[in-house]
Amino acid sequence: MTQPVLEIQHLKLHFFTDKGVVKAVDGLDLTIREGEIVGLVGESGCGKSVTSLAVMGLVPQPPGKIVDGSIRFQGTDLTKASQRELRQIRGKDMAMIFQEPMTSLNPLFTIGNQLIEAVRAHRSCSKAEARELAREMLEKVGIARKGVLDEYPHQLSGGMRQRVMIAMAMILNPRLLIADEPTTALDVTIQAQILELMQRLNEEFGTAILLITHDLGVVAEMCDRIVVMYAGQVVEETDRYRLFRQPRHPYTQGLLLSIPKLDEQKERLYAIPGQVPNPYQMPAGCRFAPRCTQVMDVCRQTVPPLAPVEQGHVSRCFLHQKEESHHGTD
Amino acid sequence: MLAYTARRLLMLIPVLLGMSLIVFAVVHAIPGDPAKTIAGDKATPEQLQEIRKNLGLDQPVYIQYFKYLQALLQGDLGTSLVNKTKISEEIGPFLAATAELSFVAIAIALFFGINLGILSTWRQNSWLDYGSMFIALIGVSIPIFWLGLMEQWLFAQELGWFPSNGRLDPRMEYEPITYFYIIDALLFGDMAMLGDVLKHILLPAIALGTIPMAIIARMTRSSMLEVMRSDYVRTARAKGISEFLVIYKHTLKNAMIPILTVVGLQLGLLLGGAVLTETIFSWPGVGRYIYDAINSRDYPVIQSGILVLAFIFVMINLIVDLLYAWIDPRIQYGKE
Numbered sequence: 196m197t198q199p200v201l202e203i204q205h206l207k208l209h210f211f212t213d214k215g216v217v218k219a220v221d222g223l224d225l226t227i228r229e230g231e232i233v234g235l236v237g238e239s240g241c242g243k244s245v246t247s248l249a250v251m252g253l254v255p256q257p258p259g260k261i262v263d264g265s266i267r268f269q270g271t272d273l274t275k276a277s278q279r280e281l282r283q284i285r286g287k288d289m290a291m292i293f294q295e296p297m298t299s300l301n302p303l304f305t306i307g308n309q310l311i312e313a314v315r316a317h318r319s320c321s322k323a324e325a326r327e328l329a330r331e332m333l334e335k336v337g338i339a340r341k342g343v344l345d346e347y348p349h350q351l352s353g354g355m356r357q358r359v360m361i362a363m364a365m366i367l368n369p370r371l372l373i374a375d376e377p378t379t380a381l382d383v384t385i386q387a388q389i390l391e392l393m394q395r396l397n398e399e400f401g402t403a404i405l406l407i408t409h410d411l412g413v414v415a416e417m418c419d420r421i422v423v424m425y426a427g428q429v430v431e432e433t434d435r436y437r438l439f440r441q442p443r444h445p446y447t448q449g450l451l452l453s454i455p456k457l458d459e460q461k462e463r464l465y466a467i468p469g470q471v472p473n474p475y476q477m478p479a480g481c482r483f484a485p486r487c488t489q490v491m492d493v494c495r496q497t498v499p500p501l502a503p504v505e506q507g508h509v510s511r512c513f514l515h516q517k518e519e520s521h522h523g524t525d
Numbered sequence: 526m527l528a529y530t531a532r533r534l535l536m537l538i539p540v541l542l543g544m545s546l547i548v549f550a551v552v553h554a555i556p557g558d559p560a561k562t563i564a565g566d567k568a569t570p571e572q573l574q575e576i577r578k579n580l581g582l583d584q585p586v587y588i589q590y591f592k593y594l595q596a597l598l599q600g601d602l603g604t605s606l607v608n609k610t611k612i613s614e615e616i617g618p619f620l621a622a623t624a625e626l627s628f629v630a631i632a633i634a635l636f637f638g639i640n641l642g643i644l645s646t647w648r649q650n651s652w653l654d655y656g657s658m659f660i661a662l663i664g665v666s667i668p669i670f671w672l673g674l675m676e677q678w679l680f681a682q683e684l685g686w687f688p689s690n691g692r693l694d695p696r697m698e699y700e701p702i703t704y705f706y707i708i709d710a711l712l713f714g715d716m717a718m719l720g721d722v723l724k725h726i727l728l729p730a731i732a733l734g735t736i737p738m739a740i741i742a743r744m745t746r747s748s749m750l751e752v753m754r755s756d757y758v759r760t761a762r763a764k765g766i767s768e769f770l771v772i773y774k775h776t777l778k779n780a781m782i783p784i785l786t787v788v789g790l791q792l793g794l795l796l797g798g799a800v801l802t803e804t805i806f807s808w809p810g811v812g813r814y815i816y817d818a819i820n821s822r823d824y825p826v827i828q829s830g831i832l833v834l835a836f837i838f839v840m841i842n843l844i845v846d847l848l849y850a851w852i853d854p855r856i857q858y859g860k861e
């Protein structure tokens with residue numbers, strides 16, 4: 196099996212605010228291997244963005260603080276790295292694109308300026324060389340039009356800006372690209388194009404991708420492995436075939452039911468009942484218990500462990516233990 | 526940028542017209558009789574009538590205004606009642622003195638204001654932040670005349686580090702070229718003179734620049750904190766560039782837009798302050814020129830002096846507007 200590029204172990208990242216402590220990430224494990232595309236899925240507010248920002252070292256501290264766990268990137272523990280070390284890794288070995296293409300580029304500098312800056316932050320080369328590299332990279336992300344380098348962000352559409360962001364992230368050929376809801380703000384046709392582009396870059400450069408989304412439909416297309424998150428924790432993880440055919444966690448099952456399907460003419464779309472828990476007051480036991488249709492007494496008292504349900508498939512639910520004991524008595 | 530500049534210049538015409546009308550109206554509303562100023566208290570009514578006729582003061586006000594405007598368009602600012610000199614010929618050096626003082630004051634205000642603001646954002650809620658904002662709070666609260674007098678007392682009288690008034694040591698008097706002494710000194714390549722000019726300008730410029738400095742510092746802080754949270758600053762950090770570039774390139778340039786607005790508004794105050802500062806430091810600028818004219822009831826000089834100050838104000842605002850467009854490419858392309 197290939198080496199892990201990123202290995203997050205038992206990460207706890209909490210925000211210490213005036214109103215109390217938000218346990219945005221609470222004991223998260225996540226591994227991404229060389230060249231792999233991993234999907235991180237979950238409802239809005241479950242801690243996906245915070246997780247990715249933690250990896251990049253971009254969580255505002257204070258109020259954020261990593262209280263436990265480690266983030267190993269190519270062997271270095273980023274939770275112990277200095278700002279200077281983090282700066283050397285960011286943008287070079289590990290890059291990120293964001294949900295908001297409209298606001299992610301600085302409105303006051305040209306596209307060229309911002310791309311060249313990304314190159315020269317890590318590589319000592321002339322402006323002309325960096326500019327040439329920028330031009331080539333823009334071509335690779337599908338912007339062949341001349342003169343874009345001298346244009347300002349407001350002259351480009353959302354889709355184009357996201358392409359520029361991708362070019363900027365990929366320009367130094369990083370080992371890991373984190374894409375936080377890269378297509379959420381774009382319309383459907385553009386969405387598909389951007390995802391396809393990322394898939395192509397993954398094949399061409401062998402860059403591992405962490406694709407973050409709240410939309411299972413997006414990950415179905417292109418992820419090797421899918422990690423489902425709920426309220427700061429991983430609840431299920433497996434490859435995409437098994438996740439879609441045999442989801443084991445009630446939350447995943449609910450998510451799958453709520454994907455609109457073209458062939459079914461349903462009156463109303465299924466929605467998981469209830470709401471995500473108040474981040475200041477997480478349920479004591481299973482965090483999904485207040486919304487779970489199969490909740491049991493034990494769920495309200497004890498936190499279920501993330502345990503294997505079969506080879507390469509883990510889930511965080513007491514139902515699996517019950518099933519096992521059933522099998523035992525049969 | 527060129528088209529934008531041209532458009533802004535065209536828009537100046539109505540502004541300048543309105544300005545001339547207001548200044549004219551205000552000066553005419555000042556109680557007192559110019560004819561008495563000229564003829565003195567002992568003049569007979571006939572003599573006064575004669576003088577009024579010569580000055581055109583017997584005509585309807587709107588005719589007076591149009592005559593005044595016509596002269597203005599030809600660059601004629603009128604004639605001093607007291608010295609009988611043409612104002613347009615003697616106002617230049619005063620204007621240069623005020624402009625030089627204001628430029629240095631605003632440069633000091635911008636440099637220290639912006640960096641103080643950045644210092645406090647950089648370490649938000651630390652003693653650096655509180656310290657900087659305390660200085661800013663004191664800065665906005667200090668009356669100019671008090672600060673000016675304190676400076677004179679401490680640095681000129683007690684310590685003797687700086688001269689207390691004037692623009693240049695009288696022994697260094699020279700044949701001015703631009704009447705901007707700093708520029709002239711540079712043109713002559715005379716470092717001794719430059720040093721002396723800077724020594725003279727420092728105290729009044731600090732007195733004049735302190736309030737704008739403090740206001741700019743506060744504005745910089747809030748504006749920087751706002752921009753700091755924006756997505757593109759996060760993108761800049763994600764690239765792994767230095768914190769210096771993140772702050773001075775990506776954040777400050779965006780934060781400058783609201784800061785510039787404040788600077789533009791401060792300039793009106795600054796010109797008002799210039800009159801006060803010039804009086805305290807015997808600075809031979811337009812402020813002093815008007816102050817002396819008021820004492821001698823020299824109406825045309827008062828009128829033209831105010832007009833020139835207002836003109837400087839409008840020009841500085843034009844420069845601020847052009848700076849906006851230069852900083853923010855969206856302004857030139859968009860509708861205003």
Ligand SMILES: Nc1ncnc2c1ncn2[C@@H]1O[C@H](COP(=O)(O)OP(=O)(O)O)[C@@H](O)[C@H]1O
Binds near residue numbers: 237243245
């Ligand atoms: N700067 C912050 N201060 C306090 N709480 C925060 C901050 N950033 C995020 N959070 C909280 O962390 C939780 C996870 O947020 P986020 O990672 O953005 O969710 P998502 O999965 O939608 O990306 C949310 O409850 C959010 O309110």
Ligand code: SF4
Binds near residue numbers: 446483484490511
């Ligand atoms: S542990 Fe209990 S409450 Fe939680 S998902 Fe499983 S069955 Fe539902």
Ligand SMILES: [Mg+2]
Binds near residue numbers: 240245375376
């Ligand atoms: Mg998010």
